[in-house]
Amino acid sequence: MAQWAAGLRAADSTLALVPTMGFFHxxxxxxxxxxxxxxxxxxxxxxxxxxxxxxxEDLDRYPRDxxxxxxxxxxxxxxxxxxxxxxxxxxxxxxxxxxxxxLGAGLCGASRPxxxxxxxxxxxxxxxxxxxxxxxxxxxxxxxxxxxxxxVLDLDWPVKIVGHPIVREADGxxxxxxxxxxxxxxxEAALGLRRAILKARELLAAGWTDAAALGAELERxxxxxxxAQIDYVRLVDALTLQEQTKxxxxxxxxxxxxxxxxxxxxxxGALTSSSTEAAWLPS
Ligand code: PAF
Numbered sequence: 083m084a085q086w087a088a089g090l091r092a093a094d095s096t097l098a099l100v101p102t103m104g105f106f107h108x109x110x111x112x113x114x115x116x117x118x119x120x121x122x123x124x125x126x127x128x129x130x131x132x133x134x135x136x137x138x139e140d141l142d143r144y145p146r147d148x149x150x151x152x153x154x155x156x157x158x159x160x161x162x163x164x165x166x167x168x169x170x171x172x173x174x175x176x177x178x179x180x181x182x183x184x185l186g187a188g189l190c191g192a193s194r195p196x197x198x199x200x201x202x203x204x205x206x207x208x209x210x211x212x213x214x215x216x217x218x219x220x221x222x223x224x225x226x227x228x229x230x231x232x233x234v235l236d237l238d239w240p241v242k243i244v245g246h247p248i249v250r251e252a253d254g255x256x257x258x259x260x261x262x263x264x265x266x267x268x269x270e271a272a273l274g275l276r277r278a279i280l281k282a283r284e285l286l287a288a289g290w291t292d293a294a295a296l297g298a299e300l301e302r303x304x305x306x307x308x309x310a311q312i313d314y315v316r317l318v319d320a321l322t323l324q325e326q327t328k329x330x331x332x333x334x335x336x337x338x339x340x341x342x343x344x345x346x347x348x349x350x351g352a353l354t355s356s357s358t359e360a361a362w363l364p365s
Contacts, residue, residue: 105151274310
């Protein structure tokens with residue numbers, strides 16, 4: 083992979099990397115299409131990264147279908163699908179970890195200890211192997227995107243990080259490879275995440291600006307859904323991910339809910355239309 087990418091760079095081609103764990107859906111394909119708009123060649127990595135899963139999480143049952151993924155990637159013009167074996171990424175003796183301490187600590191980092199160190203370590207390796215000009219990540223994993231932007235700024239990586247808006251099913255459910263775990267009767271509860279975001283926007287439009295009151299109202303709504311357990315409901319500053327007391331133009335609603343005790347879903351949304359993307363660009 084490294085040699086192939088170096089050959090392209092030597093021939094003055096630009097490269098976009100889309101890091102994935104496979105089992106592609108429209109959300110992944112949208113990231114790949116964005117890569118094609120930005121760069122001459124798109125590399126997609128497909129690697130179910132063992133070190134970002136905690137004990138008892140779904141590493142062993144994570145959905146996989148390499149042939150289908152290969153066809154889909156090809157159909158949107160991806161030049162290379164990089165799918166290393168775990169032992170190639172983590173050979174015996176591997177002992178290094180990349181950690182973004184602040185942004186990775188709360189939210190999913192608190193519920194899934196070690197998760198973001200696993201993500202940043204593998205993404206750091208992928209950046210070094212491919213050395214892309216752009217790397218594209220979905221905003222569904224909003225905290226992951228913030229952690230990766232921070233890592234790239236802090237470690238002076240010459241790669242531009244591009245966030246892509248969440249791609250949703252027709253009924254509003256954010257696309258995720260993990261949606262296959264949902265039983266038909268659990269769909270209604272799963273849709274509650276999107277509804278909570280819309281409800282938050284309605285309440286804001288009706289004059290609610292106190293984050294604690296708004297958060298409590300959203301928790302009440304989510305708990306009313308059959309089979310839903312709340313992991314977190316937080317109103318945070320989209321850049322720092324710190325909890326806010328008053329809603330403002332930078333507020334992001336962050337949600338993690340467990341459905342039927344088994345399926346952990348995340349979703350998020352801005353409460354106003356302003357974007358924080360530009361604020362991440364180095365001045
Ligand atoms: O978002 C994902 O699928 C993964 O966390 C990533 C970025 C591919 C790292 O394994």
